[in-house]
Amino acid sequence: MADEAAVRAQAEAVRRLKQDKADPDEIAKEVAKLLEMKAQLGGDEGKHKFVLKTPKGTRDYSPKQMAIRERVFNAIITCFKRHGAEVIDTPVFELKETLTGKYGEDSKLIYDLKDQGGELLSLRYDLTVPFARYLAMNKITNIKRYHIAKVYRRDNPAMTRGRYREFYQCDFDIAGQFDPMIPDAECLKIVHEILSDLQLGDFLIKVNDRRILDGMFAVCGVPDSKFRTICSSVDKLDKMPWEEVRSEMVGEKGLSPEAADRIGEYVQLHGGLDLIERLLQDPKLSQNKLAKEGLGDMKLLFEYLTLFGIAGKISFDLSLARGLDYYTGVIFEAVLLQQENDHVEEPVSVGSVAGGGRYDGLVGMFDPKGRKVPCVGVSIGIERIFSILEQKVEASEEKIRTTETQVLVASAQKKLLEERLKLISELWDAGIKAEMLYKKNPKLLNQLQYCEDTGIPLVAIVGEQELKDGVVKLRVVATREEVNIRRESLVEEIRMRTSQ
């Protein structure tokens, strides 16, 4: 149990960390500790002993944040629909066994539900495994679909960098037996379109192929049984220097130093068609069947990407590994390039904003007869994108409207509540977005101020004289212009004045 002195000491520690501009994760950790201590201590009157917060690693979205989020969703959905995708939805939890054995080392991050009698359930960890389960269950062998939903990972949150325990994934996948690299190229085109649309600054899409990686491991002398675990180590190269990754391979994972050094040479390589051609000539790699297949397909992919006009943003990168177990072919990851942005004081390191790849074996893991459905897909990392845009909006001081209200129904004198109710009802029934203050006798000034605060462009004012004359006074908030409109023309007038 914490005592009050301890709480005060902890509060002081937090204050100092903030003052010193310490690592945000560090601050978050100490704040959490403080909140927990406060919770143990209980509220002021010892009356409310609970903590008023969202669970660790989660957050609420305020109306303003939702407005930004919906912009991002719209850009993404528009793109997915442009590419002819259908949409599906699946439950937020799956049978625990559905998720078992799909995520390798990451399985420990899965949220389980409490056993309250009945089935054992887990929250979904991504949208790909539920998609594969859906295909197998419904015997679908051919679909192009998107799915936008929340997924759950008991990871260490780093909320300032957009890493949460509950977060949205926006997935687009193409399932079916098709000619090589055509759907794969479309997935990369989609990433390119979305990142361009959202104007997040310069970006690069790294691509590699699990077959090239496996071929590379083979020719470097990695034993078969260590392919996956060494692959996990390579995956850390975006966060750790090679020396650390190497020592993990040799020290923790028991790889020979020679094999590690050979890998070290390959994973430095990145480029375009030229590099593919060079590796196709590589005396060792070209002898490996898997690597040769992967490189052949990579060449084809780059040809298609050139036709799409996007090859310039794509980098074939041998250090790209991707953590998940289920990939079998092409893999890719989009990263934002560090931008010199004068508006933003402390540029946030955002890392990967999209990723995906080919997983030809996953559906077969669910099919009772093991029938395979080849799949390739992409997942857009919406939370990170959202963090960046939110920060941009803050910096630009752009005023974001959180409602779409076209007109406020107001009154100039007292005792006009009934008239306001009648008018607003007419407007609603005509499809006009209208609000009124929930007061019997609001002051006109307060009504106008409400429009200023919330960005409502028009005010429809009823007064005694207007009622007698069969008109409504329409006021344009921005210009203060006022004009009397005949009641029967009001709807048309509001529509005209608020159409963009």
Next chain:
Amino acid sequence: MADEAAVRAQAEAVRRLKQDKADPDEIAKEVAKLLEMKAQLGGDEGKHKFVLKTPKGTRDYSPKQMAIRERVFNAIITCFKRHGAEVIDTPVFELKETLTGKYGEDSKLIYDLKDQGGELLSLRYDLTVPFARYLAMNKITNIKRYHIAKVYRRDNPAMTRGRYREFYQCDFDIAGQFDPMIPDAECLKIVHEILSDLQLGDFLIKVNDRRILDGMFAVCGVPDSKFRTICSSVDKLDKMPWEEVRSEMVGEKGLSPEAADRIGEYVQLHGGLDLIERLLQDPKLSQNKLAKEGLGDMKLLFEYLTLFGIAGKISFDLSLARGLDYYTGVIFEAVLLQQENDHVEEPVSVGSVAGGGRYDGLVGMFDPKGRKVPCVGVSIGIERIFSILEQKVEASEEKIRTTETQVLVASAQKKLLEERLKLISELWDAGIKAEMLYKKNPKLLNQLQYCEDTGIPLVAIVGEQELKDGVVKLRVVATREEVNIRRESLVEEIRMRTSQ
């Protein structure tokens, strides 16, 4: 453990139930048992021991179902926005203690997460309690917001009637200290607008007030301590006859038979302004302060509803109680009236499709100082509405498109993959929704068939001659009309032909 003979017997039992058209719930239960037995036994090759299903009480949404669902969401969101609502989002789980003590007898239906170290969490049971937590946490005293998200209840599912363990709620709430009954009337107007928009057939909105109920209990001689539990019994009147409810009150809950009989007389009453006036004159009820307050406000509410032109669909009904503990004033519930629908063979009993009420004390339960924020809100029961519309679509054989693709990029000869890729990329970049088959050399017939199957209205055909001439052949799928369009005019032509 099940053996094969037992599985066969169970399969036979299921077959017979289906043949006898037994109660769908019953069938579902026996099918679940069968699946479980099969799972225990293992797959054909003993290789896949898991069950390929979604968790009990949940379902996937196919693209066709999603198309219907999005129509419903659009109607609802359009209405919420018409009334000037902002939108928020909260996490799918809350701290367990946040939900504690808010749901009365229903608390046992809350899903808990497993204790994996860290906070104790539960899946949200509705959107109202998270909303109240959000208000208290952010010290918001004034907001009109909607929230559309899934909630979770470990109830007995009745999926044919649209009752699931995971289901969407569409909530609209108005928080703030306002003049009486104005926001309450708007909530009812919203229900009226949405149900009218969705064309679900005739409906009725029942209203009552917790204060009238409590006053009624008091004058009938119910002891204070039994108000909530007797209220729960009254709530069952839509599913049970009065005699059963009475015996629950007297037998299980220890109410005197006289008190029960007095309640029995009141709860038969329903009507409009006339009934309100009559009860305001009721010698016993009019002496009760709470009841009098409630009746006064009910009168005001009906005046506003009359101004909104919707009083005809509203019934003041003394048997309406609503299960949840947190209501403090007006409560309401919309029910569809049994319709004679020739198209539908077996009309589904759908019951309540919307409900809500005033809860002035809930936010205060979260505020450290107990500060109250009065709230009133409505929740639209989207799953039931969705069930009805899905059935309507089935019956009408309306063909629902699941994509918005405007044009298929096709080729008339072989070896034109590169040309198709170039053209489709141009179209995508111009914002045209376009697809192509993922084959190197698809047959023209297959490409046209794909358009027929998926409802794509146009085909842009590249052929050698067209390429030479700098044109694309545009085919209208419905009429088979074909016309050569200059490449530079193609985007404009597609836009024109597919604009509604």
